[in-house]
Amino acid sequence: NIHIAGTWIEENTLFDLRRSLQTIRDIVIFLKRDEEENTPYPHLYALAGEVVVFPQLLSKIDSILDKFGRVKDNASPELSRIRKDIAYISSGISKNLNAILRLAQSEGLVEKDVTPTMRDGRLVIPVAPAFKRKIKGIVHDESASGKTVFIEPAEVVEANNRIRELESEERREIIKILIAFTDILRPLVPDILLSYEFLATIDFIRAKAILAIDLGAIMPDIENVQLLRWYGAKHPLLFISHRKQNKQIIPLDIELEEDNRLLIISGPNAGGKSVCLKTVGLLQYMVQCGIPIPLEERSKVGIFDNIFIDIGDEQSIENDLSTYSSHLTNMKFFVKNCNSRTILLIDEFGGGTEPQIGGAIAESLLKRFNEKSTFGVITTHYQNLKHFANENKGVVNGAMLYDRHLMQPLFTLSIGNPGSSFAIEIARKIGLPEDVIADASEIVGSDYINMDKYLQDIVRDKRYWETKRQSIRQKEKRLEEITETYETDLLSFDKQRKEIIKQAKAEAEHILAEANAKIENTIRTIRESQAEKEKTKEARLVLNKFKDTLVNEEHLIDDKITRKIQKLKDKEKNKKQKESLQKDPKQNTIAIGDxxxxxxxxxxxxxxxxxxxxxxxxxxxxxxxxxxxxxxxxxxxxxxxxxxSTLVSAATSDDIREKKLNFKLDIDIRGMRGDEALQAVMYFIDDAILVGVSRVRILHGTGTGALRQIIRDYLRSVPNVHNYQDEHVQFGGTGITVVDLE
Missing domain, CATH: 2.30.30 (SH3 type barrels.)
Known part of the structure; x- marks a missing residue:
């Protein structure tokens, strides 16, 4: 909260503010890059019209923070001086510490490969406990195994204290800089919040667009009337779930209009009734929230003032509500508040109580809904509701289709006839004893069984004729495509034939002109020679020779035309062969869909x-x-x-995905025995290579260096290890090995 004077904005928050303001500025520049009358996004242009972008504030933040969000050295002269002092003193500490370390190594107090490390923000030397009194200084820490202590030599204690003082001064100077900036920022907060609202709106619009692209959704033709005329509608969540499993979703076709407002869907359990109902509810709500929905472009969508839903079990121990009581509570609200601009979505209408009275109350409610011209999709198993829909205008039956031979649902809605529950067939398929099925059939009576059978026959016949109609449509479409192809080819042949004839005529005219010139030249030669026999004979020989040439050229032209026509025929023949090969997957040639x-x-x-x-x-x-x-x-x-094998590979892929999500980039083996640590690192590196990580860290501590040596000997033998090295001295130094993987 920066509303109070003297408060300041933290570095990380300031960095986030800078990125947000830059994003807002980039969006506004993008949307307003064209003139208002030429912009392809007029609504977004208007939305960005009055948004403030704060270029001066961005420049001020850039003078304080670097590209990583850290306060710059030159943010103020005092901060620059403090950081230079810290760098200078730190350099002196490092030199002194290295000198002390070399002396200790020469005296055998410290291992040869040991380097200074960081503990509690102070540079220290790792020493074996036996020699800790040999080096004057302060013991700051010891390793997890107790085999190493970390000593700050007395010679650098004062310098380290000075570093701490300078760090405190640095923090105070940074706060001073941030307070000064916050004083500039504070009056602009209301305008910044408005800009953030614009950013949130744009983010919401973009999220809708990304979802629409992912679902293949569109913004359909919307009318301010009450109707559903949907073709190829898909439940978004079911579509995404099926796509992950490489399964196809069966789209929904549904129509609700003035004469058929209330759809009563019946059919077997697990046949798709509830999915159909939920698809209607979810897509209608999405489109009224301005979100594109996945259906075909020829669909039409209406608008409803109320969407009333009764799905699932809302029983409550606290409120003394049973399943049926909760349904009746909802029905009471629906009857009181529904109208012609309401759509009802009721699952298992009348369920939860004794069938006869439950069916009677449901029928009575359905009558009230119909009288109020309410729209709705209602699922049920009650026969009396199916009869009501058949006999009353405004209510229509619908069935979820079922394959009687394969005994499996088709998840396809058919409007116009009620569906059978296929209870007898499903019971027989499951293996219920035949005498139980016979007793049940006798209890409900032959009329009910026959009626259910007639419903099944109607569904079967309707499915047969639907399939037949679909097949005829496909054949007609194919016939139209073939006809169009042949018409195109005939036009092409005719055009090419005309081109060939035109070319042949041009060549013939050229030859004829040449022949006339040759004849005139021969006549002139004969006249000039005054009918001398030798000259005349010679001229005739030349003319005859030219005549033979003409005949040969005529044959050549005929051959040329014949070859061109044959080439066109061969081209068409090859095209037909290629089409036939694509149709026949049994051929060796691979085609689309194979x-x-x-x-x-x-x-x-x-x-x-x-x-x-x-x-x-x-x-x-x-x-x-x-x-x-x-x-x-x-x-x-x-x-x-x-x-x-596909299922196995899918399961393996899931395991790898889960392992990647849970994989940690660090492993701590401090305090382990050598063989135990090596085994842990081997598993860790294998997992890192499997999930595709590029860099990991192994925390082994400094100690005697034996554990570090064992690990590095192993890393040297792993082909996928590109490089390994000590961590930076400020983050652990020789106590941590950083491994780069290919």
């Missing part, structure tokens, strides 16, 4: 695109490009056989 693997490898991918001998392949979530020559075709049966 399963392939790179020769010599096990991973199977799918071909997404082929261009100029190169194929784009999807290996799970990773796309790669490879030469067609390096790929081999994999049949569907092979893919099924290798599913198990």
């Amino acid at each position: 399963n392939v693997r790179i020769k010599g490898q096990l991973t199977i991918g799918q071909v997404l695109d082929i261009q100029k001998g190169n194929a784009t392949i999807a290996f799970g979530m990773i796309k790669s490009t490879a030469k067609l020559d390096s790929l081999e075709y994999v049949s569907k049966s092979q893919v099924k056989r290798e599913n198990k």
Whole structure:
């Protein structure tokens, strides 16, 4: 809080402020780089119109902080002087300490490879406990194993004290600089907060755009009426979850309009009813929050004033609410407050109590909702609600389709007919005794069983005709594509034929002109020779020779035209062969959509695109490009056989990902025995290489140096170790080894 005079902003906060203000400035410059009438982002241009960017404040911060967020030496003359004194005295301490260390080494008091280290901000010398009285000074610390003590020699104690005093002066001077800056900053705080609100708005807009790109979402055609006309809608969370598992989501098509406002969805358990309902609720809420949603562009989206939701179990011991009581509490609120601009989302309508009375109350509520022209998506298993939807305008049945032969849900919504719960079939598939199923069928009666069977038949027939219609649509589309291709090719052939004929005519006219000139020249020669036999004979020979040349050229032109036409035919033939090869995956030629693997490898991918001998392949979530020559075709049966190995590789990938998240860049082996420490470091380096870390630190302490030597001998033998060295003296010196990995 800097509102009070005399307070100051800390260095790290000031650095964050500088980066935020720079970001705001860059955004405003980007949005206002064009004139208002020419900008591609008119709304964002208007949003950035009155935002203050504080260039003088940025310049002032840059005069105080360096690019790493540390106060500069030249932030003030006094700070510059203090830091120069610290550097000078530190240099003197290092020289004295090294001289003392060399003397101690020569007397055998300290190991030869020992270097000064840092303890509590003071430079000290590591010494074995037996020799600690041989060196005059202050003992500051000892190693975890107790085999090393850290002594500050008496000769440098005073200098180290002076360093501490200068550091205190440095901190006081930095606070003085920050207080002066804070006094400049304080009056600008309200405007800065407004700029931060602009930054938050831009960040929110960008987050929406990133989410939309990730989901393949669009901003659909929105109308200020109450309707849902959605095609290819996807539940965002389910889409992301399935994508991680390389599974396809089945999109939702749903229409709710004035005549069919309330959709009653029925069908088997785990058939997708609740997912359908939650997709509607989530996407409608997202779009009314201004977030793009994943559906097809031809969809239309309406606006609702209220979205009422009753999903899940809201029972409460404290409030004496059972599951059914909580549902009724919600229904009481819905009936009281719903209107024509409300959409209801109710899961398992009427559930939680005795079926007959529960179904009756649910039907009565549904009647009230319909009378108030409310929109809604409601899931249920009650037959009376299905009958109500069939007999009342404004309410429509919907079914989640189910494959009776495979006994598995299709997760597809079909509007117009109710769905069967397939209770008998599912019970039989699970293996419930046949006599139990027979008794249950007798209890509910033949009418109920037959009605359920008729529903199943309707669903089956509808699915058959839907499949048939889809197949016809695909064939019609393919036929249109083939027709368009042939029409294009015919136009191309006609154009090329005209070009060839035009060229041939031009050549013929040229030859004819040459022939006329030759004939006239021959006649002139005969006349000039006054009908001398030799001259006449010679002229005729020349003319005949030219005639033969014309005939040969005519043949050559004919051959040329024939060759061109044949070339066009061959081109069309090759094109058809290529199309047929792409359609037939059993051929050796690889086509788009085939399963392939790179020769010599096990991973199977799918071909997404082929261009100029190169194929784009999807290996799970990773796309790669490879030469067609390096790929081999994999049949569907092979893919099924290798599913198990795929699961294993996926599990391995998950293990590596988890290991990478939990991996720590430091290992502390101080106090361990040599063999125990070596084993720990071996596992640590293996894990570091596996997760792809570039630098790690091993804390082994100084001590006698034996542990350090063992570790370095091992590191020298590891091929992936690029370099290893002591840590900087201020961060541990010889007590820590820094390892760089390739």
